[in-house]
Amino acid sequence: MRPRWISKVVEALDLPKNKGKIVYQVATVDSHNIxxxxxxxxxxxxIPKSAPNLPLLVTSSDVRAPKVTQMLSNSSVEVCWWMEGSMDQFRIxxxxTVIPSPDNALKDVLSGVSRAAIALDEGGEIDREDGTDGRTLNKYDWEKKRKEVFQAMSPGLKASWCAPKTPGSRMASYDEANEWRTELGNLDELKTDEERRDYEIALSNFAMIIIEPTEVDWTQLGEQPNRRTLFTRKxxxxxSFWVEDILVP
Ligand SMILES: Cc1cc2nc3c(=O)[nH]c(=O)nc-3n(C[C@H](O)[C@H](O)[C@H](O)COP(=O)(O)O)c2cc1C
Structure with missing residues (x-):
């Protein structure tokens, strides 16, 4: 069974008053504990078919970004998701886990072994659009998923991953970026060799980030008196199962 907290997140996301609330904040800690x-x-x-109680969150980044280095040195993260319409906060x-291109050297430092990942290898993923369970040769196909997530990105975002400079590095002026590509279509829309080359660069810099929740702290400011519920994975x-505790808000 899916944990109650994910039903609450999905319910909140479906409310018209929370429309577009798909941005959350992700906190990391670097190697100096900052x-x-x-x-x-x-x-x-x-959602793993054989363990729907172990849902994963999917987000993404440029593999060259500082946050990726931080996640690799300390994989503990916290997500803070504020849904303004319903006044729900989910702190997850x-x-x-960073899933880079298979040709990226970082792939070798992935721990990769988690209960959810094992469950995905065993039974695949629920509710996939292509009707498959997402596995190839009885293993969950992370590269296929990474490519799907990449393909669903806007042309502007796709172009951002082929920028010639590392995110967070210094630029001489804002104008430097005027020379950079602003849009990149899907593979079947590319016309020139330059576009095809940039697509390969963007895809190789694109990293999928998977977050495996272990604790969810849900605060409901829309309820009077306010409510707070803590879901802890055991x-x-x-x-694995989830324990639910009612907390002082
Ligand atoms: C609304 C909004 C959404 C964003 N979404 C992402 C995202 O999904 N992935 C990402 O890497 N950066 C995203 N960014 C940019 C990051 O917040 C951040 O500024 C940038 O990636 C540098 O982060 P780092 O130096 O910690 O790696 C977003 C920024 C805004 C304002």
Whole structure:
């Protein structure tokens, strides 16, 4: 069964008054124990068929970004998702896994082993648009998923991943970026060799980020008196389950 917290997130997201509330903040800690936080666009959930109680959050980044280095040195992250319309806050703690291009050297430092990842290998993913379970040769196909998420991106975002400079590096002036590509279509829309080359560069810099929640703290400011519920994941030898506690808001 899916945990109650994810039903609440999906319910809140479906409300017309929360329309477009797909941006959350993701906090990381760097190798000097300094915290960093920034906005991310939620790109959906991955729900393992054989363990729907272990949903994953999907977001993305440029593999060259500082946040990726931080997630690799410390995979603990916290997401803070404020849904203004319904006045719900979901604070989701968990472990981040960066899924880079298979030709990126970082692929070798992925821990990769999590209960959800094992469940995805065993039974694949629920509710996929292509009707498959997302597996190739009985293993969950992370590269196929990474490409799907990349293809769904806007032309402007696709172009951002082929920028010649590393995110966060210094520029001589704002004008430097005027020379850079602003749009990149899907593979079947590319016309020139230059576009095809830039598409390959963008795809190789594109990283999918998966967050596996271990604790969800839900605050409902839309309720009077306000409500707060903590969902904690417990892992046991025969499976994982979620414990629910009511907290003082
Ligand atoms: C509304 C909004 C959504 C954003 N979504 C993303 C995202 O999904 N992925 C991402 O890498 N950066 C996203 N950004 C940019 C980041 O917040 C951040 O400024 C940038 O990636 C640099 O982060 P870093 O230095 O911590 O790597 C978004 C920014 C805004 C304002």
């Amino acid at each position: 915290p960093h936080v920034r906005s991310h666009v939620h790109r959906g959930f991955i 703690s968990g472990k981040a 892992d046991e030898a025969n499976g």
